[in-house]
Amino acid sequence: MKPVWLFDLDNTLHDAGRHIFPHINNAMTAYMAERLSLSIEDAHALRGHYWTRYGATLHGMVRHHKVRPGDFLEATHRFTDLASMLVFDKALLRHLRKLPGRKYIFSNAPRSYVDAILRLSGLDRVMDGSFAVEDLRYQPKPAVVGYQCVLRHLRVRASDCIMVEDTAKNLLPAKRLGMRTVWITPGSQPRPVWVDAQLRSARALKAPPASASGRR
Template sequence: MSAASRVWLFDLDNTLHDANPRVFPWINRAMTDYLMEHLALDEAEADALRMSYWQRYGATLLGMIRHHGTDPAHFLKATHDFPDLRSLLVFKRALPPLLRRLPGRKYLFSNGPQAYANAVLAHIGARRNFAAVFGIEALGLQPKPQPRAFSAVLRALKLPAQRCILVEDSLENLRMARALGMKTVWISSAPGKPACVDVKLGSILEIGRAAWLAR
């Protein structure tokens, strides 16, 4: 299989940038505030419900839709309306040229909303590296690792899973990708290399070491 025939699917948060220090705490706070306001909960109740829906459905949004009839567009906009997103981002400025040198077409495959994903890529200087961006709206509001999320991307690209390489920080998402027939790259400093992982990298800046997967 040639490099031109295989495509890369990149996760966003904690793969292309480090969301843990600032971005995720901001989003979690915004979601808790949203639940407090719209469900008339106190902070502890709202925070517990946010976590419960995330653990049960894979996304707080899905719990809000299922149990409260929340408008997804309103929820996503309200919880990702950063006053200064750029100041919260932690990323490697060397990443865009590394992605340019990586053989094969590249797409973003994120559980985050479309506008947020595009904004992050623009701020880190990597938007031009990606042929298209698939946010949660493009996935039919079904987050990874739900099979329907993967199916939505594969249908849009008109590709079989065997022609894709998923680059992720989440082992759960990589397990699903491998089960579907994708190649997998795990971005992690954790010990060990599970069977669902083809290549493990300590940093996204090592992505060149996975270039052989595109052959």
């Protein structure tokens, strides 16, 4: 069987670190400072703590401060000119088209942002669909609920899936469920035991061997 590819979006298929992430991080810090009556410095530290502990600032804000997920995401993902901030290698489109199997985005970002990035990059013409945080019942990676939502919606087994991510800890639940895992990282960090392949770029992805794609 051909595999089902699950791609993270930011820093996996485009470079969000250059312009987009700094903008979102500043917006989150400003939101937290105002909402929680914190200094910018304390809000920044708390945001980092929540991201480290939960994998997403959203999870910490909802769990500890009863923030409405939609309100938080809408306030922190506003862009006046997202197109000018996008750093994307168009050659990746041709490479992804050559990979066998179905391809989906699996992102912690809100729907409006995911759709905008897909449209601006041209990835909407390559992907078979996408999952934003709203589709995960606001349970972002690495919460296992989100992975289970994706599998149920696609009606596939985890063993049929290949998950491609830039955040290594988000690959751990995928591996535990039975997916094959690919870590996209430009550095030379040691490869965790739950990572099957470590690549510098998504352009280095290859079709799995026939025996692997059909393994149960």
